Amino acid sequence: MSDPLKIGLLGRGTVGSALEELVAGRRPEIEAACGRPFEIAGVLTTSEGDFDQILAESDVIVELIGGVDDARRYVLAALEAGKPVVTANKQLVARYGDELFAAAAAAGTELRFEAAVAGVVPIIRTIREAFGSVPFTRVFGIVNGTTNFILTEMASTGASYEEALSRAQELGYAEADPTEDVNGADAAAKMAILARLAFHAPVTLDQVSFEGIESVQPDDLAYARELGLSLKLLGVAERLEGGLTVRVFPCFLYPGHPLAPVEGPFNAVTVEAPEITEVTVSGPGAGGPQTAAAVLGDLISIVDGGGGGEPVESEIPVLDAVESSFYLHLEVEDVPGVLAEVARLLSSAGVSVRSVVQKGMGDEARLVMVVHRCPEDAFLTAVAEIAGLDYMRSPPRFIRVIEEEFV
Amino acid sequence: MSDPLKIGLLGRGTVGSALEELVAGRRPEIEAACGRPFEIAGVLTTSEGDFDQILAESDVIVELIGGVDDARRYVLAALEAGKPVVTANKQLVARYGDELFAAAAAAGTELRFEAAVAGVVPIIRTIREAFGSVPFTRVFGIVNGTTNFILTEMASTGASYEEALSRAQELGYAEADPTEDVNGADAAAKMAILARLAFHAPVTLDQVSFEGIESVQPDDLAYARELGLSLKLLGVAERLEGGLTVRVFPCFLYPGHPLAPVEGPFNAVTVEAPEITEVTVSGPGAGGPQTAAAVLGDLISIVDGGGGGEPVESEIPVLDAVESSFYLHLEVEDVPGVLAEVARLLSSAGVSVRSVVQKGMGDEARLVMVVHRCPEDAFLTAVAEIAGLDYMRSPPRFIRVIEEEFV
Numbered sequence: 068m069s070d071p072l073k074i075g076l077l078g079r080g081t082v083g084s085a086l087e088e089l090v091a092g093r094r095p096e097i098e099a100a101c102g103r104p105f106e107i108a109g110v111l112t113t114s115e116g117d118f119d120q121i122l123a124e125s126d127v128i129v130e131l132i133g134g135v136d137d138a139r140r141y142v143l144a145a146l147e148a149g150k151p152v153v154t155a156n157k158q159l160v161a162r163y164g165d166e167l168f169a170a171a172a173a174a175g176t177e178l179r180f181e182a183a184v185a186g187v188v189p190i191i192r193t194i195r196e197a198f199g200s201v202p203f204t205r206v207f208g209i210v211n212g213t214t215n216f217i218l219t220e221m222a223s224t225g226a227s228y229e230e231a232l233s234r235a236q237e238l239g240y241a242e243a244d245p246t247e248d249v250n251g252a253d254a255a256a257k258m259a260i261l262a263r264l265a266f267h268a269p270v271t272l273d274q275v276s277f278e279g280i281e282s283v284q285p286d287d288l289a290y291a292r293e294l295g296l297s298l299k300l301l302g303v304a305e306r307l308e309g310g311l312t313v314r315v316f317p318c319f320l321y322p323g324h325p326l327a328p329v330e331g332p333f334n335a336v337t338v339e340a341p342e343i344t345e346v347t348v349s350g351p352g353a354g355g356p357q358t359a360a361a362v363l364g365d366l367i368s369i370v371d372g373g374g375g376g377e378p379v380e381s382e383i384p385v386l387d388a389v390e391s392s393f394y395l396h397l398e399v400e401d402v403p404g405v406l407a408e409v410a411r412l413l414s415s416a417g418v419s420v421r422s423v424v425q426k427g428m429g430d431e432a433r434l435v436m437v438v439h440r441c442p443e444d445a446f447l448t449a450v451a452e453i454a455g456l457d458y459m460r461s462p463p464r465f466i467r468v469i470e471e472e473f474v
Numbered sequence: 475m476s477d478p479l480k481i482g483l484l485g486r487g488t489v490g491s492a493l494e495e496l497v498a499g500r501r502p503e504i505e506a507a508c509g510r511p512f513e514i515a516g517v518l519t520t521s522e523g524d525f526d527q528i529l530a531e532s533d534v535i536v537e538l539i540g541g542v543d544d545a546r547r548y549v550l551a552a553l554e555a556g557k558p559v560v561t562a563n564k565q566l567v568a569r570y571g572d573e574l575f576a577a578a579a580a581a582g583t584e585l586r587f588e589a590a591v592a593g594v595v596p597i598i599r600t601i602r603e604a605f606g607s608v609p610f611t612r613v614f615g616i617v618n619g620t621t622n623f624i625l626t627e628m629a630s631t632g633a634s635y636e637e638a639l640s641r642a643q644e645l646g647y648a649e650a651d652p653t654e655d656v657n658g659a660d661a662a663a664k665m666a667i668l669a670r671l672a673f674h675a676p677v678t679l680d681q682v683s684f685e686g687i688e689s690v691q692p693d694d695l696a697y698a699r700e701l702g703l704s705l706k707l708l709g710v711a712e713r714l715e716g717g718l719t720v721r722v723f724p725c726f727l728y729p730g731h732p733l734a735p736v737e738g739p740f741n742a743v744t745v746e747a748p749e750i751t752e753v754t755v756s757g758p759g760a761g762g763p764q765t766a767a768a769v770l771g772d773l774i775s776i777v778d779g780g781g782g783g784e785p786v787e788s789e790i791p792v793l794d795a796v797e798s799s800f801y802l803h804l805e806v807e808d809v810p811g812v813l814a815e816v817a818r819l820l821s822s823a824g825v826s827v828r829s830v831v832q833k834g835m836g837d838e839a840r841l842v843m844v845v846h847r848c849p850e851d852a853f854l855t856a857v858a859e860i861a862g863l864d865y866m867r868s869p870p871r872f873i874r875v876i877e878e879e880f881v
Contacts, residue, residue, distance in 0.1 A: 197588070290833075466690070
């Protein structure tokens with residue numbers, strides 16, 4: 068085995084602590100993926116550590132202190148020393164991207180920042196790497212989870228903006244001072260980064276116009292529902308004839324729009340180009356462990372491009388006996404007691420019914436139900452018994468149902 | 475500038491030809507991204523080229539001939555010669571993945587195959603690279619565009635399976651012999667690959683159980699709609715206590731499921747792990763240019779990990795004047811002629827109305843409308859005039875609407 072990759076960690080807040088846990092807890096997996104383990108060589112916080120010493124003793128720097136002044140100085144020093152840097156700092160990349168990319172290129176090293184935009188959603192990787200040098204025509208997304216939670220809450224409960232914001236704060240989706248999130252400034256910084264990468268254009272933060280969601284009224288959402296629309300705070304970067312636009316604004320989407328189904332604190336970004344049509348990536352926009360996982364992905368990419376051999380564990384059994392929920396469609400004769408008899412057979416096999424639709428009369432009678440998750444063999448046994456009932460006009464049909472609830 | 479990257483191209487069908495066009499047409503962008511241009515050093519088809527000569531003259535091999543016997547021989551020979559390989563061949567990777575990964579690792583080179591699963595959707599990259607060594611608990615997806623198109627067609631038009639299949643064939647979404655698509659075998663090969671990567675488990679093709687969609691009836695879809703469900707052919711790979719399962723089957727999804735909104739020939743895959751919650755990637759599942767873009771992305775990743783400096787073009791103007799569709803909310807007095815007057819002011823500014831809802835009476839009267847896409851300054855001029863009307867009980871409110879239709 069090779070020497071460990073020595074990580075200099077700047078900042079030990081929520082994300083920094085989660086990264087320390089990941090690096091320690093996933094040591095065997097990291098070693099299998101990269102051919103070498105990772106270790107934290109030093110940590111810089113306001114109360115401990117010396118940056119120059121940490122830099123000298125590290126192979127790579129992870130910047131998680133936030134803010135722009137100190138962060139810029141440390142990141143530049145690391146890149147100039149030829150050491151790759153991973154950061155989750157969107158303000159840093161949005162404001163000083165040109166300077167930092169130039170420093171990385173001059174020193175022949177890397178700057179990675181997947182966690183700076185849309186948390187664990189791999190949008191930076193998708194734009195920079197997935198489609199080669201395809202020139203994008205448009206990038207749009209929901210890149211602020213706080214505002215998407217608030218708008219989802221207002222739409223689903225009829226709450227006012229203030230009520231929904233309080234709820235977001237209670238649940239930890241909004242900070243005590245939510246200004247940068249709700250006025251669109253946070254989304255604007257992320258869109259400046261995405262526009263720069265997608266269009267290879269020197270977009271600066273002051274070129275991104277933004278509006279927030281503070282003045283959205285509950286009845287805007289009520290009318291929108293009547294019109295079949297959903298409201299999102301959208302960032303849009305578009306290449307037009309003669310130039311480009313980068314903007315953040317609340318807007319309504321029709322149901323067929325790829326971002327219309329994105330609800331709660333989730334983020335999602337769609338990229339478009341003639342060669343790829345459109346590709347959307349979505350997932351949780353924030354959270355310590357999620358952001359740390361994105362940082363770890365960047366670290367592993369620095370060590371190994373990701374295309375090498377694939378480690379394989381010793382034999383893992385592939386199981387047959389699994390559980391499912393089912394839709395069951397029965398064409399039955401219209402006589403009393405059919406439902407009771409079917410329900411009895413299901414129940415005695417341990418299968419419980421979630422919903423039933425009984426339809427038609429005489430030769431058209433049908434019993435359509437969804438049963439809760441149960442062992443598949445129990446369900447199949449019950450269906451075999453049901454198939455033998457005198458009332459059946461044709462063999463039972465069934466299709467699995469994914470029953471679980473998502474965010 | 476460095477020497478060009480010499481590509482040995484095996485196969486010149488739809489994808490191979492599209493790749494030749496991309497490599498020639500995007501030469502400046504590729505050179506800017508990688509620091510070196512790409513060139514096709516040789517092409518092997520049934521009527522031209524000699525494999526050994528092409529291998530000797532190439533830096534990297536792109537395998538697009540399909541089938542497994544010749545493809546396996548060529549890819550192994552290339553890897554053993556230490557040359558990286560990019561392939562779009564799902565059967566090859568699903569059947570001989572172990573052998574090929576071992577050969578790549580032994581020679582210290584790379585095997586990349588983003589285009590083998592879900593076309594341009596960057597799911598291989600997401601699983602292998604985005605989250606470091608996070609162990610996934612579940613991977614599920616819609617990985618066959620033909621069947622998703624057929625199910626969407628049946629659900630939206632009430633067509634029978636046979637009618638929907640004919641329509642898919644007319645539109646080029648299904649092949650003349652659709653067997654491997656509709657019986658689930660194609661999806662099974664893709665799920666074997668995804669399960670192997672996600673769980674680092676030696677999953678073989680014969681361990682993946684699969685069912686197809688041939689027996690789905692239109693009234694299953696009609697009842698599903700009543701129950702609020704949508705039908706998809708899903709691949710599910712799950713890590714359970716004691717082992718794992720990899721299966722492909724038609725199933726119903728509740729509306730909150732991340733894959734429920736995926737319609738038509740699109741693909742989408744969700745990966746889950748405690749550290750990341752869930753992340754979904756979606757986009758077109760097939761198509762020559764799309765698949766070629768995924769191959770090009772793999773080629774660029776082989777040359778450059780993607781984290782270096784970012785090229786920036788000379789200044790591109792950031793534009794202000796843009797067009798939007800708008801929602802307009804007016805609290806008005808309930809007197810005759812309000813709608814006519816508002817419509818006249820919009821119309822004379824060149825703004826046309828898409829839909830109107832008129833609500834309430836007396837002090838509650840509201841006029842809520844959506845207008846078609848128009849220059850933003852024209853709309854703002856009209857709104858300023860409307861704000862000056864005597865009938866207005868409060869200032870007009872407006873929110874942008876994304877009007878365009880998606881697949």
